[in-house]
Amino acid sequence: MRAILFDIDGVLLQNGSAIDGAAATLSWVQRHAIPFRLLTNTTSRNRASICAGLNRHGLQVSETDIITPPVAARQWLQQQQCDRVELLVPEGIRGEFAVSDASPAVDAIVVGDLGAGFTFERLNSAFRLLMDNPQAALVALGMTRYFVGSDGLQLDVGPFIKALEYASGRQAQVMGKPAAAFFRLALDELGVSADQTLMIGDDWLGDVLGAQACGIHGCLVRTGKYRKGDELADADGLAAQYVLDSVADLPALWARLQ
Structure with a gap:
């Protein structure tokens, strides 16, 4: 095993604070010169803001250590030569x-987590753009189902993308986890193969099974959005290869995998 991929929320941070032992584990990774990236489906903040938040809590990383769906989406839009783009994303990541927004004639519609901004009017406007522009791509900044907010579980962008897919008959191009292309972007940056890499996440579906589907080793932590029973096999017999109580236990697992 050579490299590590970390989810952020629920693995390193929870409710705006560092998870016990997370800073020490990240410092251990850096001292041992283990290549790593932080993979987050967060689309409400840009990389500079995410990085600053991590640093405030003793998690010393740089912006280049962080891969977000907007970074992947920007690359994809450039490759596809999509110049006319409608952005349904939070102001902080525009x-x-x-x-710039290009309604009503568009090459792509990019949808991120708008939270309470996912009103009927905004969703219906996106639906109409898709119907009026049959060639336009629906670009999803992640397919996460929900996350843990300060007041409990909250819907993430995935359910709203599913609504647009169902209504329009269009399949979204997914830029965040669990899309294989998102994991491959991290592997390419680190210069490692999937079988040399371990993904640490609190989402058994998006983080762990998504990574394992790409050949990456998956580890579920019992923090963040983890719920009792997430470590059990699903209807297809798929389950996390490794389970830890928290990221603080990673050094011991890493030693066993060498």
């Missing part, structure tokens, strides 16, 4: 895209 600067990650070198495009």
Whole structure:
């Protein structure tokens, strides 16, 4: 095993604070010169803001250590030569895209986590754009089902993308976890193969099974959005290869895997 991929929320941070032992584990990774990336489906903040938040809690990383769906989406839009783009994303990440809104004629519609901004009017506007522009791509900044907010579980972008897919008959191009292309972007940056890499996440489906489907080793932590029973096999017999109480236990697992 050579490299590690970390989810952020629920693995390193929870409710705005560092999880016990997370800073020490990240420091251990850096001292041992283990290549790593932080993979997050967060689309409400840009990388600079995410990085600053981690640093405030003793998790010393740089912006280049973080891979977000907007970064992957920007690359994809450039490759596909999509110049006319409608952005349904939080204001804080609009600067990650070198495009401006182009309604009503669009090449792509990019949808991120708008939280309470997912009103009927906004969803219906996106639906109409898809129907009026049959060639336009629906680009999803992740397919996470829910996350843990300060007041409990909250819907993430995935359910709203599913609504647009169902209504329009269009399949979304997914830029965050569990899309294989998102994991491959991290592997390419680190210069490692899937079978040399371990993914640590609190989401058994998006983080762990998504990574394992790409050949990456998956480890579920019992923090964040973890719920009792998540470590059990699903209807297809798939389950996390490794389970830890928290990321603080990673060094011991890493030693066993060498």
